[in-house]
Amino acid sequence: MKLKISSTWVLLVVMGLTLPVKAANSDHIRRLLDTNTCPSCDLSGANLSGANLSRANLANADLRFADLRNANLSYADLRGANLNGANLNGANLQGARY
Structure with a gap:
């Protein structure tokens, strides 16, 4: 029983790691x-690290998991x-609006 549960768990983890990323x-x-x-x-x-996006219009944008490290998003x-x-x-x- 324990082997069956472990095998199922490994299969689920491997399948989860191979799902396509949007x-x-x-x-x-x-x-x-x-x-x-x-x-x-x-x-x-998106990789937007270090980008100058000051005063950018990003209203309603999908920025999930975006890399915005050190980006300028002022205003x-x-x-x-x-x-x-x-x-x-x-x-x-x-000054960013959110």
């Missing part, structure tokens, strides 16, 4: 970096944005 839309990343505006964009998992519009799991270590959020 990645950010590369067109949306380019749009944000070029225009500083991308409301309702899919930026989930950015983050209202309605999903930031679950996003890394904001060292990010400048002065």
Whole structure:
């Protein structure tokens, strides 16, 4: 019985590790970096570390698990944005609206 439970557990863990991860839309990343505006964009998992996004319009954007370390988000519009799991270590959020 114990072997059966262990085998099932290992199988579930391996299957969980191979599930596809949703990645950010590369067109949306380019749009944000070029225009500083991308409301309702899919930026989930995006690497935006160190990006200058001051005054960016990111309202309702999907920023789940985005890497925003040391990004400048001062005065950015983050209202309605999903930031679950996003890394904001060292990010400048002065005056940001959320």
